[in-house]
Structure formats: C-alpha cells, structure tokens
Amino acid sequence: MEFRPRNYSAEEQSHAVTRVRADDHPLSAAPSSALHLQVAVVDHGNSDFFDPLRSSDDDGAVSRDVLLEVDNVSSVGLSSEASMQNSAKEWTSFNRILMQKFPVAKMISVSSMSSAIIKGGKMYEKASTSTHLEELEDPQKVAEDGAKLITRNEYVSRLHELKDEIIRAWRASDRVTTLKLSIKVARLLMDTTVLQFYPTLFVLATDIMDTLGDMVWERIKWKAEFAEDGARIYSLPENFQASDIYSDAKETCYNWFCKIGAIRELLPRIYLELAILPCWRFLTDRPEESFQHMVMMTRGLADPLASAYCRLYMAHCIEKFPTRDKGYLVKCVNDIKNLLSWVVSVKETANGNIIDNKRLLVSLMEPTIEFITKCIFKDVTQKQVGNILVELELGRNEVELFGNFPCVSIVLHHLLKELPIEVVSSSAVEILHVIECSNDYSFDQCLNYRLLGFRLCESKSQTDILNTVADKIIQVVTQYDSLDEYLKVVDAFLDIIFQNQMDNHLSTVLEGISKRACNKGPTEDELGSLQSILVKLLSYYDGLQEILALNHFLEILDVMYGSSRSIVNMHILNMATRTACIDGPTTIQLLFEISQALHDDMDFLNVKDDDNQPAHLISRFVCMVDYGAEIERHLTFLVECRGAFGSITGLKETLIHSSNCLAIKSLKNGSKHLGFVKSCIAFCEVTLPSISVPIRQLNLYLETAEVALLAGLVSHSDGLINSALSCLQGLDLMDGSRMPIDVDGIVSSIRKLCGLLVMVPGNPEQGATYFAKNILSLIDLQSWMKPKVRTKIFCAIVSLTATLSQNKLPYHGKVLGNDHLFFGDSSYSNELTLLAKYVVQNLVDAIQQEPSSAARGSLALEACNCIATSFIASEEISPICTKLLETAKSCLSHNDRYLQSTVKFMDRHWPSSSIAAAV
Template structure:
C-alpha cells in the first residue's frame, strides 16, 4: 500500500469558485438612473390600474353611523357600559371583602340565625294564605343559647336558601320567596362573629339582589303586557312613572307595603333597598327615597351593621342613572360620628386603641372606602369642593381645608379619592389636616405615606414640595423603623425628581440610625428593599449609587430574600451598561455576588428565581474586564471558582476566560510564558469539576489548542491524554434516561484528529501514541458499528495527511515543527503510518460486514471506499478492498443510488490506465 501524495495548495485553487467583479455592491445605494427607471415603471403601473393598499382599507365591521358628529352606537350603549363597569367593580369589591377578613372553620350562631341551622325546606311547609304578620314572629323560631356551625355549612345553607327563593318564585309562590328573603335579611342583624360579617353581607345581599331583580322584572312585565299576554307598550330605558299603567303601579305599591310591614328595622331597610329601583314605577324622582332610607339607618345601634347597611345603600344608589351624592355624604358624616364615639371611649394606659376596637374599625373601613369611591366618581372640581364643604372640611369653595379636623380613617379614603390637581394644589393644607386629625382610628403614618404617593402622581411646585417634605421629616423623625420606612419610601420619588440631595442624605442617615443594633423584621426588610430598589432605578451609573452616604452600610444590615432582590438589581444595573473595569466596583460587586450566592439554594435550579440569580452572577463575571492586568484577571477567576462553585455554567465560562487570557497574553508578547502556563494549569484543574463529559471533552481540546499556540507541546499532549481518559470513563446515560448523542462524540474525535495534524509526534512514547490510544478506546467501547466505522475513516485520513511531504497547516508557534519537518525522509515513520492504517482497514472492512442494517451497510461501504480512494494510490493492494466495498454497496443499495454512482465515477477517474477492475464497472 502507498499513500497518495497531495498538493493542498493546488487542490484549494482548483476547487475554489471562480469570482467575477460586480459593477455595484448589492448593499449600496441605487444609482440615480435606476431610480428614474423604477419611477417610470411605477407611473406606468399606476396609470393602468389604481393601487390598492389592503392595510389602509376601511374596516367595514368597525364602521359606525355618525349623526351630527356623534356616534349613535356609543350614545345608545353609554349607560349600559357604565352600568357594566360599576357591576364589575362591585363584583371585585365583594371578592375583596371575603378575602380580606378570613374566619375560623367553626362559627358560633346566635338565636337570630336559627334559619341557618334549621333543616328542611321552609317553602314546602308554607301556604300562600299565610298572613305576613307570622313572618315577623321571630320568637316562635328562636332557640335558647348559641349553636356552632362550620363556615362551609353556613355558606352552603345560604346558597340553598337562594335556590329555594328562586324555585318558590318561579312556582308562583311569591309570599314564600318574600318570607325566605326576610329571613336572609334578618341574618344581617347578627354581628356576634364580626370577622364573618363581611362574608355574610356578600352572601345575603347577593340573595336580596336576586329578589330585587325578580320583582323589577315582574312589575315591568305588568307594565308592558296585559293579563292575557297582550303587549300594551314597550317602556323606554329612561321611562318615568307617567309611562306606567295603573295595574303595574298597584303591584309595585303592594310590594313596598309588604316590605314596610316588616317589624325589624334592619331587614326592612335591606328589603326596600333590594327593590329600590322599583320606585321608578311610582314616582318621578325615585332617588329622593334614598335620603329617607339614610335617615332610617340612624336607628341602627350596632356600628358594624349600620356601616354595612350604608354600604348597601351606596351600591343600590348606583342603580339610578343620576343619583344624588348628598345622601352618600350624609352616610359618611353619620359613619364619622360612629367613629368618633368609638375613639372617644376609654383608651389603654399607653394611649392606643384596644385590639377589639381596632378590629371593629378595620371591619367598618370597606364601607367608607366604597362610599368615597361612589361620591368622587367622575366628579368635577367644583363638585369636589362642594363635597368637601358638606363633609365639614372646608368653610367655602375658596377655603377647602379650613374646617374642623377629620376622622383619620375617613381622611385616608378621602385623600385616596381626591383628584390629583386638588391634592397637588392643597398639599400643605392637607398635611396640616392630617396632623390635627390624630384620633387613633387609623395609623397616621399611612396618611402621611398616602399624601406622598398622591403628590408623586403630578409634578408640583418645588416650594410646595419642600414645605411638605420638611414638615413630614420632622414628624417621622419620632417614628420607629417600620413607620419611618413606610413614610419616607412614599416621598423618595419626589426627592429624586427634584434633586433634593440634602433630604435624601437625611433619610439614609435616619434609616441607618434606626436600623443599627436591632434585628430587622420582615416588614422592615420589605421597606428597605423598596427604598434601595428605587435608588437603583433612579441613577444610571452604579458608582453614583455606591457613593451615596450609608447605602452600602444599609445593604449590609439586610438579610434574606429582600437583600437577595436588592443584590440582583445591583448586578443587573452593573452589567447593563457594559464592562466593569473599576477595581473598587469590581470588589464590591464580587462581595455582593458572593453573599447572593451563599443565600441561594442553587442546588434547586428548577426554581426560576434561583436560575435568575445564577444568571446574574455569571453575567457579572463575564462583564469584568481588568484590561492589560492579566495576572489580576486570572486571580479574579481563581476567586470566582472558589466563591461560585455551585454554578456549573460559570465554571465552563471560567475555563473559556482563562484560555482567552492566555491567548491575549501570547498576542501581546509582553507576558512571560509562566503566565500562560498558569492559565493552562487553572483550566486543567477546573475542567474535571464541570458536570457533563461532552463539555469536558471540548474544554480539554480548547485548552490543548491554547497550549499548542504557546509552544507548550508537553502540556498539549497531557490535555489530549486527559480528554481520551475522559472518553474512556464516559457514561452514555449522563445521569439521565436519554442517551448522549453519538454525533457529538464523533464530532469531538474528528476535531481531535484535525488537531493532531499540528501536534508533533513524541518518539519517547511513540510517534503514533495518540492515534493508537484512540484505536484502543474504540475497541473498548460498545459504540455502534456506524460510529466506529466513521472514526476508523477519520484515523485513515489522519494517517494519510501525516504522510505528506507538506502538511496542509502548521502550528502558529515558530518553535513547533510539524511532522513533515521532524520526520522528513524517515522511511520508518511512513512505514509505521502504513502499518497502523492497514490494521485500521482490516477492522473497518470487518465492521462493515457486521452491520445488520442493509441500508446502513451500503452507506458505510461507500463512505469507507471514498476515504480509502482519497488516501491511497489505487494499486493492486488497494483496488481489491475498494472493489469489495463497491460490491457490498451494490448488494445493499439501488443501482440508481446517486451516492453509489458518484463513488464509482470517482474511482474510474482515479484508476491507473493499466488497471482494470470489473467489479467497479457498472
């Protein structure tokens, strides 16, 4: 056998594509002549047919009829849309009520709620002739003492009652429906389990709303249809009492009489509120009945029941298109009196509310919140001024906040609903109102905080801002850490927007003073986190944040998830603006990253937060740049390997970075070879700790290339040996059920063979020590025949390349000589290559015959034949092997197979003239 001589330069030139010059670069601007030609073409096309742009075509479905400049569809649907929005808000509010006040599983039920514990269906026992007075005799059904019932049973019983009312109504038994509705309304008299009362209110009013809707529809049917079903008229949406027939009015009046005969005040109010919209059938100004109901609520002694009754008044008032807010203002003033009575009760020794009173105020708070929303919904500035005067906060429209103090909790929700312009223009007056409204019904710090948040909604005059902030700072200086953080966090945006550096410095000093020497609670950590994140979001450069007084000291006081979140914001900010080069900043960020790493469970990488933290730490390490200080950067990499050992992806980057440092140092030529050795040693130590053999293999090979670039041949040999040893201990399952892709292993071995072209042979261990190690590896592994065959072909190609008098490429380092120079004219060297290759060919042919798949066997035969024909001269030793492989391919593949035909054509072109091989001919 004899290797085929190759002239790689000539081959590259012969296979290169022929190049021709271009008049114009395809990415350059077109010439003026081509522009004119395009314009002429456009004119011709536009003259022949009008251009139609589908993106600018009108949407027929979106068109609407416009009359006198107004959209009829929007006019007709405006009221309906407004009602739907209000209903969605009410639904959300009810859900909020039930979630805000959780209760225990067991509920103590008083005698007033015996309807819940009684079994059986009440409407089945009733008679339509039963007198309504019997409904009022609660003593008949009362039981002594209280009973316990689970919360779920209570809720289920109310749902059953709702279904019973609905079934009785549709069974024409409206007396029973009313009877059961009254019983549901009576449940609202029971406030013994106060935390359950909001849930009870939601469930009970849901039943009453259903009754009110059914009564409304019945009376509307009476107004539009006669008893025999004849249609009398169609009431318009804005109908009045004059449009309603007498029969419908009598039915409506009868319902109000039945409700008015209920003995207890609270059920009577709720039932009338349920059917309140029905007043439209009787009187022209139905909203006037609201004020009467508001006056009736003053007879309710229980503060909790009265507050929620007023809440229901506000909701039912929304049913009127133009309801009078005066009734709602009366409700607020009445609730203020209730709060005043509660706050005037005896206080504890420390001047604080008792827990029970605070709980009661908290339960009543949603009523104030919702009523305030209704009052200020779409209110003009003049209407706002009128409301403030009626609430007793202003003497006139010109002096809106010059009246008496306000109850703190009422003031809070008033401030929440006031228009932004009013808050901004009267900020100082509102601040003084907050200071003089300290009645312990609400935490004052929350009112100061809310004022700051509202001021942030609109840019205010610097004089106003400065006056407000100065007064607030004087007040909060007396607070503890938690209250202090709540207030100053709200004003932080204002300080940053107006560059009030002195106030910012004072705030940070105050935080440090209050936080030092104490264990910071979770709420306080959340406040610190919010403040530090706002500071990070405001500044563009991280150095400006680090230069703030006490910023880093405050960060050091934090711990847990709050510190981790701030650290993540810092790292994100640091890596967002490019490379990090300042040594002091690098050290600070390293310490922050180390603390973040230590506080993170990186073993649980399935958690998204943990992945984000690991990503930010890795990104920081990537963005660090020490410039020409290569030794300093290598020391930094060593520190990172010790500090962030749990981040596998980072270790891989550390090896890449170390190899990159060595390459830069070699290019600069200013660094001693000892530094390059240090980089390679760092990589050699780090690679084994990286999970995944595939990653290790490629990193070993990459580091070997760097070693060869630096002229370190012995290091290169050692790294290649480590890679082959890694392959020998390869786990094909890699800790999972999915087998590792064999193509990646094949790619690595082929890349290794390409590198071996440049690596000089070592006579001490054998010139072909590494190829023989690869062959030994192949024999020891249970790889597929197809994979082994391709590796054998790679070794054949490597041997043929090494036998050439001029290698296709050499190592860049001038002191490294290729095998073509080291063993030039050495016949024993070529003989050893041939001996190795003959052994490989024998294994290759035998392996192909063992392949069970016919199609794979044919493809393998063609691959091997092409490799052999490219590597050897086609003489009497090689032709039989090729002929045998072609014969195998013919038996396995179709005669029209393109790969088979091209391989035979290639062999025919390379056959010597005297050679004849009938097996090859088609």
C-alpha cells in the same frame, strides 16, 4: 494507496475571495448606498406569506388607521347593560376579598337577634339596656350573658339552607313565606356580637337579599309583559318608562313596597327595600328620588358597624341605576365619617381594651368606605370632582379645594386613592395640609403621605409643586423616630427625588435611614420597604461606582438580611455585569462578598428569575473580572471562587475558561511566564473532573489541551487528550437512562480532537497514530455509534492521516510537529498508510449498514469526497470511489445537487479515471 500531496498556502491563495474596497459601509444609511441595499424578492404569487420588513408605507398607514379605529372603539362608553355586568363582577370580587380579609374562629357566639340560625334550644335574652359601647368594652361578657355558641360552618350552612327555603317558597308561589324568611335573614344583620364575623354575615345575607330582589323584579316584569294565561302582551324595552307598565304589575310592585314598609325593625326594613330598590322603575320615571329617603332612613341606625355596612349595600344597589348623581353616595360617606368621628373620639389615654376594640371596629368599617368611594369617583367629570370635594367639606368652593379642613384619616386615605390624578397633581400642596390636619388612630398618617407620593408618580407634575412637596415631606419624615414609618414615606417619594435630581434630599434620606437602621436592625416588615428603596436606587444609576460613592449605602446594605438582602445583592450584581469588565480590587472584593452571600442563601439560589437567576449572575461576574497585568492575583481569585461557589455547576466551566484565557494572555507576553501557564493548566486539571456533564467536560479537556500545546507543554496535553478519550468511553453510561446523548455534539467534538491531533507530536514509544487508534477503538465499544456516526468519524480520521502525511503541516503548536520529527521516515509514512487503509475499508462497510436510503446516499458522497481529496487516484482507490458513487446514485435522485457536484469534482481532478463515466 498513496496520499495526495497538498500545498496549503497555495490553496489558500487560490480559493481566497478577491477583496475590493467599498465606497460605503454596507450598513450605512447614506443615500449613495441606498440603491445597492435594495433586494428584489419574488413571492411567486404566494399571498399567504407576509413579510413585515417589506411592507410598504401604505400598508403601515392602513395598520395605523386600524389601530386608531380600535382605540376609538375601546374609548366609547359601555352600554348600561354592560356597565351593570361590570358592576356585578366588581361586587362579587369585593365580597370574596371581604370574607378573606376577616377570618373568624371556628366557634362564634349568636345573640337572641339571630334566632333564625338556631333551631330549638333555649335562648339567653340580652338586656334591652345593653349598648354597643358595652359590647366594645367587654364583648366576651356580653357573649356569655346573652348569646350561645355555634360553629362558623353551622352558621354558614344555616344561611345557605335559608336561601334554599326562600327559593323553594317562591317557586311554590308562597310569597308570604318568602318575605317572612327574608325578614329573618335581614334581622341577622342587627347582630354585631362577634365583630370579625360581621363581614362574612353581610356577604351571605346580602346575597340572599339580592336573590329576593331579582325574583321580585322578574315577577313584576313578567306581569308587565304577560297575561295570566302566559300569553305575551308586551315586550319591555331596556329603557322602559313607568307609563309602559300595566296597572296590575304596578299594583303588585306597590304591594311589595307596602309590605316591606310595614316591617317594625328599621334595619330589616331598609335592607329589604334596598333589595327591591330597582323596582321603583315600574312606578316612576324618576326612581332615584327614592335614594334620599333611603339615605335618611339609614341615619336612624345607631350601631356604627351595622350602619356602615347598610350604606355599603345601599351603594351596591344604587350602582344598579344608570344615574350620574353622586350626591347620595357622598352623603353616605359623610354619615360614615360622622360615625367614625365618634368612634375615634376616645383618647389614647383611655382604657386599652376600648382602644383595641375601636381599632378593630374601624378596620371592619374600612371596606365600606373603600367601596363607596370607588363608586363616587367612577366616571366623574372634572366639575363633578370639585362639587364632590365641596360636599365632603374638603373645600370652600370648586376653586379653593383642600383647605385647612381636617378629615378622618381613613376616609381621607380612600378619597386620595380614588381622586383623579389631575386633581392630585394640581393640589398636592393643599392635600399635604389636609393630611397634616387629619391625624387620628383610624389610619396611620404616614400611609397617607405614602399614598400621596405614589399618586404623584402616576403623572408629570409641575416642578415647583414637586419641590415644595418634597421639602415638606423631608421635614415631616425627619420628625419620625420609627424606621418603619420613615421608610414607608421615603419609598413613595424616592422616584420624585430621582426624577427631579434632588441630590440634597437623597443625601438626607440615606443619612436618615442609616441613623435609624443602624441603631436597631430592621424588622421583617421594614426590610420590604428597605429593599424597595435600594432597588430603586440601583435602577436610577447607570454604574456601580456611582452607587458605591453614595454616603451610607454600604452601611444600609450591611444591616439587611434574608431574602430582601439577596434580592438587593442580585440587583447589584446585575448592575455590575452590565459593564464591559469589572476591575479594581475594592470593587471586586465587594462583589465577591455579595456573590458569596447570595450563594450561601441556598433557598434563594435555587429560585430562577428569568435570565438573571443568581447562579447565572455569579458566573457572569466571575467571567467579567479583570485584574489587568496582575495575572497571578487573577488566578488566585479563580481559586477562591472555586472554593466559595462549589455548588454552582456552571461556574466551574466559567473558571476553566477564565483560567485558559489567563494562560493565553500570559503566552502573548513571552515565554518568561511559562511557570504561570503551568499553574493555569494545573488549576484546570484539578477542576475538570468535577464537571458533571460529560460532553462539556470533553470539550473543556480539549480546550485546555490546546492551550497546553500552544505553550509547548506536551506531557500536559497528552494527559488532557487521554482524559478526553476517557470521557468518550464514559458516555455510554448515559444512554437510555438519565439523559439523551447529543450525538451531533459528540461528532463535532471528535472532529475537533482530530484537528487538534495535527499539532500533537507523535510518541516514539506508542507510535504517531496512538490517539487516532484510541478513537477507532471506541467505535465498536459504544452502543450509540450508529453507521452515520461511524462514517463521520472515519472520514475525520482519513482527513487526519492525510494531513499528517504532508511534508508541511497547515498549522503548528509551540513544539515541533510531525512534519519535522518524522520528515523522510518511511516507517512513519507506512504507519499512516496502514491506518488509512483500515479506516477506508471500515468506512465503506459502515455506509452500507445505514438503514436510511437517503442518509446512505449522502454519506456515500461525503466519503467519496473525503477519499478523493486525501488520496491520489489509483487502481486501489478508484474502485472504492466508483462503488461509493454507485451507492449514491442508487439512493439519490439523478438531479441531486450534491451528487452532480461530486461527479464534476471527480471529472476535474481524476480525469484519467473511469468513475464519472461509470456514473
């Protein structure tokens, strides 16, 4: 068995592709190269495959037409039925949020007006002279004097029972009982003893009202379409007229309105009439005329809370009509505004208990304003908006909108939230004046300024308007002593300041934040706004140096803490790592401290945020640091990072890569830095054992060993290669337990190791093939070494021995290679030959053990090519190659390209042999 001599330089030249200078860059869009870039692709009639890159312009045009068609369809208004379904979904969602917004205690008091809830037991009558103001002044006393306690769950369960009783009575055709029980439920809405419970009571009670309304509607509709015997006599269209309704159905409908109109209490009468309000369609073609009557009736309700929620239910019922007249809802808002004007009329200097209860009352009334306002501005035209604002007393006419007219702050807030953005943009200055005039405790004035800022960001406004608004806002916030109010307003207008490059305002804002935040640290609530401001600031600028140049930025950053600080730190790291490198001692130190703070927040460190999780950003920061020529300082930095970020597993790999890069950088500057290279190698040797993933640890050992060889540090490289082999020995511990083994990755690493061993000088004491024999010893010890894996490793060792046998190696390290150390040494050649002979025999055996026929054929061809390129044809080698080709032929198709190319190769390079003929 004799190795085939190789001339690597000559082979490289003979196999190199001839280079021809191109006239144009292959990716250039120049016309001269356009024709050369076209590639003809044949689909072979496959119509199932669509390649978007080869679609013609016509196809693109068709696609655009389809998209336009879809857009046109989506822009068409919804049908009345679909619109009603959407309104119903919005109402359901609103009710769910309403109940969640005002949770109540387990025990609630029930007044005498809620007698339907308590079965039996003595009731304590509340004096008729008691007013709602008394309830606000001392609700506990009123509860003790005129109410008894019941659990919340009992109250809710009783309401569900009443609903079931109403439905059962209806199905039994007992309309009288149905109406009586419904009146009892409606009376419950007169009880505002426990303010926080009223929204829940409203949701449950109006659900029963809606159920009654639906049953009455279906009953009258049935009488209009069917005879007494059940025969259909008419089918009502969706937009039916009152003239389509038979007199019997009209009489039934009129009878319901009469019975409800006879209810003595005003509030139950209003609710029940609202419940069957859609039934006016059976009596008149203009059912909306009844709206005015309902609006006037609600003005007779003295209790502010009950009155506001009654108007809320009215808005819900009016939404069931396809009318575009918003005047009735506007009157509801004006009426609620008048109620609130009375509620907020109590001065701040009054009794604190009254103020607190009135604030609670205002917060309970807020959802009614929110919902009704949404209904008002839903699908309105520009002209309607002007009319609405005039009716709301916020403008003299449709042109002069938003004059100096005060408005209840909370009403103004929800109006501003629902106004079309075109109106907000064009009237921003006027809206500022209205906000300035509307300052009461119903709603924080700063939140209206804040809302205006966010609304202005929704569209592009005129520059002069934005400048005026920004100037005014800066004047306003300068007067704020509270950091919370200051931050809330500034946060909303920061985008406007950025987009219009108002650098002078930005400086003022940062100075104001620093002044207020540094005196007394921010609270948890203030941190959210502060975080939002700094994140916007970081998003606006391109580079970290621009941020660091801003006055007060670092001062503001220092006062932050907790998760908000961690989020800002992560954005800073993200910005810093978007550049090519990170240099400058000051910048590096700042980012190191930021990374350390981020690392110390362990709860935050374990939370992933797509690809920008903290651990990833810290590792990327460390990788991008560049101290330039100060390589010693850079290595010190890596040592500090290892101590500071020890819990980040992936960072250790980054540190080793960076240390190896520093060593290579030092080698390029000459051998005078050999001591520094040794320090880098030592750093890696200390860090490597802490890598937890064996396959990564193996590759890093090999990487570091290569660096050591390039530096001529043979003892270090030998130790690192031995450590790499130890990693291979430990891999079996992972089999079938904690994680699957990446067998292909291991084979690739072993091949890399064999390539590295070409440069490693043989040890006179242990032999030139010491490391190769250690690799072979692992094959029989590891359970994951299947025949396929063993075959590939055997082939790698055969190639290694063939390479080491050459008089001139293909590449060298900074030390003498075996071609110089053992040149002409017969014992060295014999050692390589004996090892190769042993490996070849085991290689053939391993192939025969492969259970898969196709895999066995491919492995046989791979081994045949390896042996043929490594050895000279001889009586010892030829039978082995013949056997391998026969194995491949028996396992693979005769038309297999790999088989055919191997036969041609053997014909060309081993013409004297009988291998090809045998195949």
